Amino acid sequence: MHAAVVRSFDRPPRFEEFAVPVPGEGRLPVEMIAAGLHPRVRSGADGTHYTSDGRLPLIPGVDGVGRLPDGQVVYFVAGDGDPGTMAERSVVDPRRAVPLPDGADPVTIAAAMNPAMSSWVALRRRIAFRPGQGVLVLGATGNAGRMAVQIARHLGAGRVVAAGRDPERLALLDGLGATDVVSLAGDPDQADARLGEAAADVDVVLDYTWGGPTERALPAVLTRRADRSAPLDWIEIGSMAGREITLPSAVLRAAALRLMGSGQGSVTARGIVAELPGLMAELTRGTLTADARPVPLADVEEAWTAPVEPGRRLVLTVSA
Known part of the structure; x- marks a missing residue:
């Protein structure tokens, strides 16, 4: 598969071939659709986030929208130790996944949920x-x-x-x-x-x-x-x-x-996931708004360093 790959903490990720992740116990394969380029993703990719273990290479991305083997489209938060989401394929813990409501735009959800x-x-x-x-x-x-x-x-x-x-x-x-x-x-x-x-x-x-x-x-x-x-x-x-x-x-x-x-550890993963459906519903209704700019995953290196308009979030897209 292709993925955004970080091989050095002082360089942006590059679009490269990478081994397809093999789901472990309790995980499912997921075909990625979109993953947001959040500040949390940047800090993980440059090794400065408090959860970083310093190991390279790595695939960045902490959440995203993907398609499960049964065709269901879900938003999910990557589990601790799971591969990043900025790739054509990843893995998902079903306990950290929420189906997208009818009418939800995957790019908007990927941009706004984090x-x-x-x-x-x-x-x-x-x-x-x-x-x-x-x-x-x-x-x-x-x-x-x-x-x-x-x-x-x-x-x-x-x-x-x-x-x-x-x-x-x-x-x-x-x-x-x-x-x-x-x-x-x-x-x-x-x-x-x-x-x-x-x-x-x-x-x-x-x-x-x-x-x-x-x-x-x-x-x-x-x-x-x-x-x-x-x-x-x-x-x-x-x-x-x-x-x-x-x-x-x-x-x-x-x-x-x-x-x-408030963050990873001060709230349980179960507690965070329990809040996702309500938040996603408000984003789908348009009660809460987000300005998303989709960029193909293949352009990750350029997108990583490009200036972004105020209020807009980049979303790396993989498939429709």
């Missing part, structure tokens, strides 16, 4: 989110952050504060459910003041940045809360700006901050 899943699972599995609560999306200009704005509103958020640096992408968020848009560009102290004023009394933070932006955002928000004893659930989902922060002890003592993460 970025949408992060906030959908965080709000539905990590906390007891209640309609009417306020949500801050920190890093709202990325694809996952953009989906988080839509999902928070869909799940009943009374306010959604969208914060980010890219003005072009920030301008798109008003129409997707953001009630407040905060630019983090420019003078840091002024940006902190804008963020603190807009997000002081939110109930939940969906944090896609970590690093320096989170170090500044934590005190900016917490010190301006009208009631510091009111719980604030700060959910770390991504680390676009850095993998570590310095957290002063006073931040934890001076407010009712509940700091947690």
